[in-house]
Amino acid sequence: MALLLKGGRIVDPEAGIDRVADMVVRDGLIVEIGEDLAIPKGQTIECAEKVVVPGLVDLHTHLREPGREDKETVASGTRAAAHGGFTAVCAMPNTAPVCDTGSAVRFLVERAEETGSVRVHPLGALTAGQKGEALAEMGDMLAEGAVAFSDDGRGVQDAGMMRRCMDYAKAFGAVVVSHCEDESLAGSGVVNEGVVSTRLGLAGQPAAAEETMVARDIALAELTGCRLHLAHLSTAGSAELVRAAKARGVAVTAEVTPHHLFLDEDAITPAYETGLKMNPPLRTAADREALVEALLDGTIDCVATDHAPHAPHEKELEFELAPFGTTGLETALSLMITHLVEPGRMDWADLVRVMADGPRSAFGLPEVRFEPGAVADITVIDPEARVEVRREWFVSKSSNSAFLGATLLGKATDVLVGGRFALKNGKVVD
Amino acid sequence: MSGLTSRHIISMDDLTAADITTVLDTAESFKEVNERRIKKLPTLRGRTIINLFLEPSTRTRTSFEIAAKRLSADAINMTGSASATVKGESLRDTAKTLSAMACDLIVVRHAYAGAPQVLTECMDAHVINGGDGRHQHPTQALLDLFTIRQHAGRLAGLRVGIVGDICHSRVAGSLVPALRTVGATPVLIAPPTLLPARPDVLGAEVAPSLDEALPELDVVYLLRVQMERAAGMPFPSLREYARFWGMNEARLSSARPELLVMHPGPMNRGVEISSAVADSPRAIVLDQVNAGVAVRMAVMYLLLGGEGGGAAA
Numbered sequence: 001m002a003l004l005l006k007g008g009r010i011v012d013p014e015a016g017i018d019r020v021a022d023m024v025v026r027d028g029l030i031v032e033i034g035e036d037l038a039i040p041k042g043q044t045i046e047c048a049e050k051v052v053v054p055g056l057v058d059l060h061t062h063l064r065e066p067g068r069e070d071k072e073t074v075a076s077g078t079r080a081a082a083h084g085g086f087t088a089v090c091a092m093p094n095t096a097p098v099c100d101t102g103s104a105v106r107f108l109v110e111r112a113e114e115t116g117s118v119r120v121h122p123l124g125a126l127t128a129g130q131k132g133e134a135l136a137e138m139g140d141m142l143a144e145g146a147v148a149f150s151d152d153g154r155g156v157q158d159a160g161m162m163r164r165c166m167d168y169a170k171a172f173g174a175v176v177v178s179h180c181e182d183e184s185l186a187g188s189g190v191v192n193e194g195v196v197s198t199r200l201g202l203a204g205q206p207a208a209a210e211e212t213m214v215a216r217d218i219a220l221a222e223l224t225g226c227r228l229h230l231a232h233l234s235t236a237g238s239a240e241l242v243r244a245a246k247a248r249g250v251a252v253t254a255e256v257t258p259h260h261l262f263l264d265e266d267a268i269t270p271a272y273e274t275g276l277k278m279n280p281p282l283r284t285a286a287d288r289e290a291l292v293e294a295l296l297d298g299t300i301d302c303v304a305t306d307h308a309p310h311a312p313h314e315k316e317l318e319f320e321l322a323p324f325g326t327t328g329l330e331t332a333l334s335l336m337i338t339h340l341v342e343p344g345r346m347d348w349a350d351l352v353r354v355m356a357d358g359p360r361s362a363f364g365l366p367e368v369r370f371e372p373g374a375v376a377d378i379t380v381i382d383p384e385a386r387v388e389v390r391r392e393w394f395v396s397k398s399s400n401s402a403f404l405g406a407t408l409l410g411k412a413t414d415v416l417v418g419g420r421f422a423l424k425n426g427k428v429v430d
Numbered sequence: 431m432s433g434l435t436s437r438h439i440i441s442m443d444d445l446t447a448a449d450i451t452t453v454l455d456t457a458e459s460f461k462e463v464n465e466r467r468i469k470k471l472p473t474l475r476g477r478t479i480i481n482l483f484l485e486p487s488t489r490t491r492t493s494f495e496i497a498a499k500r501l502s503a504d505a506i507n508m509t510g511s512a513s514a515t516v517k518g519e520s521l522r523d524t525a526k527t528l529s530a531m532a533c534d535l536i537v538v539r540h541a542y543a544g545a546p547q548v549l550t551e552c553m554d555a556h557v558i559n560g561g562d563g564r565h566q567h568p569t570q571a572l573l574d575l576f577t578i579r580q581h582a583g584r585l586a587g588l589r590v591g592i593v594g595d596i597c598h599s600r601v602a603g604s605l606v607p608a609l610r611t612v613g614a615t616p617v618l619i620a621p622p623t624l625l626p627a628r629p630d631v632l633g634a635e636v637a638p639s640l641d642e643a644l645p646e647l648d649v650v651y652l653l654r655v656q657m658e659r660a661a662g663m664p665f666p667s668l669r670e671y672a673r674f675w676g677m678n679e680a681r682l683s684s685a686r687p688e689l690l691v692m693h694p695g696p697m698n699r700g701v702e703i704s705s706a707v708a709d710s711p712r713a714i715v716l717d718q719v720n721a722g723v724a725v726r727m728a729v730m731y732l733l734l735g736g737e738g739g740g741a742a743a
Contacts, residue, residue, distance in 0.1 A: 198626040201543040201565025201603050206627075270441060272544030316522055318542040320563065 002026045002039045003419065008047025008380060012054055012370035013349040014357055023052065025376040028419035032372060045414060047380055053352045054368040055087025055377030055417065057359040058329060059255055060152070060231060060304035063089070063120070065111065067096025072309040072397050074108070075115035077329070080307070080396035082422035082429075084330040085412025087377040088119035089307075090363060093130070094153040100125035102140035109145045117422045117430070118415070119377075121147040121365060126165045126176060132156045135168055142172050147363050150177035152231055157183055159216055166226035175227045175363055180213035180238070181205075181280065190320055192281040196265040200272065202319065205281055207235040214238045218245045221252055229362050230254040232306050234280035236290030243299040253362040255304035256291050258335045259326055259402050264288045267402075274315045274322035275402050278306075295354060296345065302358030305332045309398030326402040330394055333379075334387045335403065337410030341383070380414035385426075387411050395428055434732050438557040440546045441566040442607040450612055454576050456728035457721065463500070464724055474503035477734055480528055481507045483539040483560065484521075489695060490560055490570075493719070494537045497726035503535075503734075511541075521545060522552050529553035535734055538562070556733040564598045570694055571604035573725040575612060577718045578649055581690055586613035591643050592634075593619045593675055594653030594702055595664075597626040601653060601694045606632045619643050620675065623664035640675055641684070649690045652677055652702040668701050678704040682712065690714055 003025040010033060011018045022037035023030060058081065064072040072080075074091075081089045091108060093099035099108060105122045112120035124141035128134045130151045138149055149169055155178060156162040162178075169176045186209040191197050193204025214230060218241060221228035233239060233254050242254045259278060264285045268276050276282060294300045308325025315322050336355065340346040346354075356379075360367060368377045387408040391399040415423035422429055434452065436444040445453070463469060479498040483491050491507060498505035508528075519527075521540075525548065528536060535556045538546050543563035550557050561567040579585050590609055596602045596618050609616045616634040618625060629636050637643035644650065655671060665671045672678075677691060691703070691713040699705045707713060 193627045195628050195631045198628040198631055201563055201600060203564075204627055270443070270544075270547065272547050313520065316520065318521060318540070318548060319544045320542040 002042030004037060004039045004042065004044040005047045005052055005378070005380065006044050008050045008052035009348070010052045010370060011348040011352055013352055014367070015370040017370055018349060023370070025378070025416065025419050028376055030370060030372060030374045030376050033370060045380070049382070049384065050413065051348055051381040051383055053348065053379050053381065054356040054370060055379050055415065056085050056333065056355045057088045057090070057365065058086050058305050058307065058332070059090045059302060059359045059363060060257070061089040061091055061307045061329065062094070062309065062325070063091045064095065064309060066107070070397070071311055073115070074111045074120060075117070076395070076397045077307070077309070078112070078117040078120060079428045080329045080394065082117045082415045083395040083412070085333040085379045085381065085415060085423070086118055086329060087379060087415055087417045087422070088121060088365070089329070090121045090123055090147060092152045093123050093125045093150065098125050098130050099123070100128055100130065100136040102137060102144040105141045105144040105146045117428060118417050121363070123148050123150050123152070123177065125149065126151045126156060127161065130154055132158060132161055135165060138169055138174060139172055142174060147365060148175040148177050148229065150179065150231065152177060152179045155179040155181045155213060159220070162217065163220050163224060166220050166224040166228070170224055170226040173227070175229050177229045177231050178213065178217045179231050180210045180217065182209045182212050185209035185212065189281070190277060191268060192265045192283050194265065194284060196268050200268065200270065207237055207283065207287070210235055210280055211237040211241060214241045218242070218250055218252055221250050225251070228252045232257050232260065232280060232304065233291065233300060234260045234283050234287065236287045239290050239294035239299055243294065246299065253301040254299070255302050255362070256295055256300045257304060257306045258328055258332045261288065261291055261295065261303070262335055262339050263402060272319040274317065274319055275326065275400055275404065277319060277322055277324055278326055278402070279324035292340070292345070296350070301354070301362050303332060303336060303354050304359065305329050309396055310400045311398065312400070315400045325400070327394065327396050327398055327400055330396060331389060331401060331403050331408065333381070334408035334411050337381070337383060338408045342409050376416050376419040378416040379412050381410060382413045383410045385409070385411045385413070433735055437733065438546070438550050439568050439729055439733070440550065440557065440559045442568050442571055442604045442611065445568070445611065447611050450572070450575065450608070453572055453725065453728050453732065454579060456732060457576055457724040460727040461721065461724040464720070469500050470502060471500065472502050473731060474498070474501040474734055477503045477535070478533040479503045479505045479535045479537065479730065480533045481505065481537045481560070482524070482528070483507065483509045484511055485539050485541045485561070487539050487561070489719070490539060493722040494560060494726050497723050497730060500723070501727055501730060503730070521548050525549045525552045529555060535730060558729060558733070561600050563600065564603065565600055566604040567600040568604045569722070569726055569729060570601050571608035572729070573718055573721040574605055574651070574692060575608055576721040576725050577692065577714055578690065580717065580721070581714055582648060588614040588648040589617055589646055590614055590649040590651055591617045591619050591637065591640070591647040592651045592653065593640060593677070595624045595656055596620050596653065597624055598656065599653050605651065606634050617643055617647065621665055640681065644681060644685050647685065647689060649692060650677060650685070651692045654694065654696065655698050655701050657698060672701050676702055676704065677707050679706045682707060682710070692718060695719065
């Protein structure tokens with residue numbers, strides 16, 4: 001079947017293109033980009049006033065399947081991803097049971113083929129059961145389709161164990177993803193250690209709980225030569241450590257979440273909003289601005305959502321008891337447009353860099369380049385659309401968004417995965 | 431009789447300086463009632479007050495219960511543990527259940543910060559925070575202010591040293607903002623392992639040591655040392671704590687003669703306070719306890735808008 005994307009602003013810095021043009025997609029591939037194209041038969045999608053970009057990828061998604069299908073499933077999570085403009089998500093392994101074997105990876109791959117709306121790239125656990133004690137079968141998991149390894153949710157505490165993980169992962173050229181949190185420093189902290197922990201009488205996690213681990217893992221990347229990716233950086237100090245490491249030529253990449261870019265601890269008031277409880281916690285306004293700067297200057301390679309769906313009854317507990325996390329797949333793109341593209345801090349090519357090319361390159365996923373012969377993973381964005389972030393907006397099974405109540409600018413209208421619609425005219429295609 | 435700005439007392443930030451004066455003045459008249467042979471007033475007859483104590487407490491619960499009963503309210507005690515509400519019913523459901531029973535005022539003590547706020551969101555009753563996690567314990571601060579005013583004759587301009595486990599203390603969590611509101615100066619004195627991350631945002635001074643701070647203080651407020659914590663103790667030994675942060679007779683001699691020594695109880699004699707100091711006339715610990723009943727009567731009365739003839743009718 002042929003498809004004509006008519007008159008959109010086509011942006012792909014890797015292909016050196018940023019102009020209004022037409023694009024023809026046939027049999028899942030991009031076949032032509034040019035002016036005044038026509039197709040003898042097939043479907044025409046009017047893209048005037050819209051921006052057409054390579055499909056967005058989220059490196060950090062909690063799909064919750066298997067184990068907590070009440071919060072999210074592969075089906076619901078990938079539908080949410082399509083709704084948010086993503087053509088692929090990378091599924092974190094902290095499910096129940098933990099995804100730490102080849103068969104667990106295969107389950108997810110098969111589940112995604114059966115029920116997924118967008119591509120799913122599984123991550124495997126670094127250590128068996130994410131216990132930080134023994135290596136997981138990384139080779140087996142890679143063979144079954146894992147794209148990277150992480151003990152996300154609970155970083156590897158023992159430096160010697162982390163070194164062993166990185167040494168071993170290097171045998172396969174695999175990327176190790178670090179959840180940087182020294183538990184002896186983070187303790188029972190539920191917010192940033194500082195103003196809010198003091199005011200609200202909550203245990204705090206100091207910035208150093210993250211930064212010491214960032215420094216450790218960068219040193220281990222230098223020692224082992226393993227490719228390191230740092231998940232959800234939240235402090236100015238972490239960004240500075242990555243900047244210095246990259247200047248030395250260390251093979252490290254890093255991600256930041258929309259909530260760490262656009263919210264800070266000042267949002268947490270004596271109302272004890274559990275929707276704002278995340279790990280790592282929301283930091284200071286200065287941290288937030290430093291993270292934006294680091295994203296703009298390329299120190300941080302990409303935006304990742306850390307999409308963490310939770311059931312309402314869990315988030316309605318006392319702040320100290322409520323689980324960490326916010327959903328993110330359906331608000332990430334709109335937040336980036338609202339806060340960075342629209343005010344002119346970022347152009348569309350930058351957005352593609354941090355939400356499409358950067359993520360693919362960090363995990364070594366197949367490139368999507370706007371040129372003939374490329375796989376047609378495409379996101380079409382209406383930059384003028386308004387999004388009222390209400391519970392009803394979400395396609396995800398969960399609506400524990402830190403941005404409930406916000407009005408955002410810009411959203412995905414169409415998502416093509418291998419030339420097939422996952423989102424069409426703003427509606428998820430089943 | 432004026433009421434209060436807020437319909438709940440969750441934190442000292444809910445109360446203005448005028449509110450505090452109202453509470454303390456009202457408590458004065460109730461204190462007089464408490465000295466009578468017949469200590470009961472009909473003021474809150476027919477009103478229902480629930481003391482929901484989801485963390486062990488004897489002193490505070492008893493004080494609230496006596497206060498409610500002296501105002502002729504029907505006072506019901508509910509105890510349990512916060513962890514039970516985790517495994518079984520949520521705090522929200524407990525609150526809605528109690529609300530359905532049409533209680534007028536609820537006093538809540540809870541192991542987690544912010545729990546009283548949850549109650550305000552799902553019930554119609556007035557809520558008094560009887561201590562939430564390491565956050566606040568506002569009636570303790572009010573009774574402390576009452577006691578200081580009773581002995582010093584004023585609050586504005588006083589320097590009040592707060593000594594000990596400040597970062598885990600809801601008593602300090604309320605006392606610091608309370609002192610600021612009435613124009614006194616809180617001075618925090620503790621090893622850095624027991625200080626909050628940002629005492630500056632509370633508007634408190636931090637003193638380098640008890641010995642340096644003591645000569646300038648009008649009040650020294652000793653917090654209870656938590657002896658239960660074995661692992662990860664924030665100081666090496668009780669002995670060393672007593673030597674550097676404990677109040678003893680030798681230290682009294684370097685203080686102003688009119689220094690007031692306070693403690694929220696229960697005291698660890700020989701640790702944060704020596705027996706000699708605890709039993710000296712400078713210690714006004716039992717006056718604090720006595721004020722507790724009058725102050726809690728006052729806040730119940732003011733929140734429920736008691737009617738007829740004023741407080742001490």
